Amino acid sequence: MNRQQALFEYLLRLGDNALILGQRLTEWIGHAPALEEEMGSANIALDLIGQARGWLAYAGTVEGAGRDEDDLAFQRDVMNFRNVLLVEQPNGHYGDTIARQYLFDAFHYPLLTALSACTDQSIAGIAAKASKEAAYHRRRSAEWVIRLGDGTAESHAKLQQSFDTLWPYTGELFALDEVDHTLRRTGVAADLTAVRREWHEHVTRTLAGATLVPPQEGWMQSGGKQGRHSEQLGYVLAEMQFLPRAYRDARW
Amino acid sequence: MPAGSNTQRPLEVTPAQVQAWLEAVADPEIPVLSIADLGILRDVLCRDGELVVVITPTYSGCPAMHAIEQAIGAELRRHGVEHFHVHTRLAPAWSSDWITAAGRRKLLDYGIAPPAQSASGRREPPDGEPRVACPRCGSAQTTRISEFGSTACKAFYRCGDCLEPFDYFKCI
Secondary structure (H helix, E strand, C coil): CCHHHHHHHHHHHHHHHHHHHHHHHHCCCCCCCCHHHHHHHHHHHHHHHHHHHHHHHHHHHHHCCCCCHHHHHHCCCHHHCCCCHHHHCCCCCHHHHHHHHHHHHHHHHHHHHHHCCCCCHHHHHHHHHHHHHHHHHHHHHHHHHHHHHCCCHHHHHHHHHHHHHHHHHCHHHHCCCHHHHHHHCCCCCCCHHHHHHHHHHHHHHHHHHCCCCCCCCCCCCCCHHHCCCCCHHHHHHHHHHHHHHHCCCCCC | CCCCCCCCCCCCCCHHHHHHHHCCCECCCCCCCECCCCCCEEEEEEECCEEEEEECCCCCCCCHHHHHHHHHHHHHHHCCCCCEEEEECCCCCCCHHHCCHHHHHHHHHHCEECCCCCCCCCCCCCCCCCCCCCCCCCCCCEEEEECCCCCCCEEEEEECCCCCEEEEECCC
16 A cells, blocks of 8 residues: 555545534434534534535545546445444434434544644644634533433433444444554654543543443454445435436536 | 636736725624635735735535635626635644734624633643633533534534523634
């Protein structure tokens, strides 16, 4: 794998994480549990999809095959997506959505902060912008984890179950492969060991504040970053990609 | 956004003149503010005989950016400028510190509480919650209801004294 290929893969991972989680959040529009949460979900989705646009536009430039951000978002098949499995997991009940969001936000913020100092100026620019937004995302989702975990007996039990279910998807966030190793040598990829340290510290503190028990460490799922996805992603893409695939000339 | 015909005429206006015209372009989300008040309009310059307008988005996914580009184009064409390019610059990232003093006053008059502290001196959100004064009665007894208000750049608050809800322009 040469540097250009690694950079393209790396940018797809960043872009696809933001795009797929953003798309998942838009599924709440019209039936979130409260109007404020509907606006919150929609606004976070907007931030994430805006970030995805930046990453995927740059990925298209790096690839040099004439694909723009829309081509990459709407014309790729499941196996060519590089998002982590966590973000494609279904919305479930609102506690499931909050747990998924928090586990991702607690990773996303330190990752973007680290990338703000990247030697690649385009990555640094997008990351510096996005990290400001991710700081607010993390604050909101952490508050909800505490509110629901330390809420009623029912909300506590449900949220504990959400974290237990999603926990096996967190290992992949920090798994290193050839893409990371190739880019680490030139100071492009973030140091995921440091990101993991901050993630772990923040998650431990938040779960304690929420009176939740940190799930047992065990088997971790992986594969999303290499294009091996759960069955969930196909359904997300079917909805997201239908219109631009059915009507190739469709324009806003 | 290149526009106009193929024949490139020499630039007939100065960047300062163009800057003055564009300062009147309103933000589509908060129409009492101009794009200059918000700090979105970063620069107007002349490059190789072409007029370049530089803008910086407030948020990565701000849906108003397209409308702002179109409004800039319409304003320039209204003044007879056909050759121009609107360039979106990401870095340095937009900061609420770039909102002008006039912009902050207009926000307050419009019923939106302006950013309560400097973004550069701000502590990271979990620890540094600023005290936000109610834009209607000035009371400091306010509560954040939601991290996100009607747009990504605003949070939703309620005043404990006059009991009115209001938008707060977040510090970022």
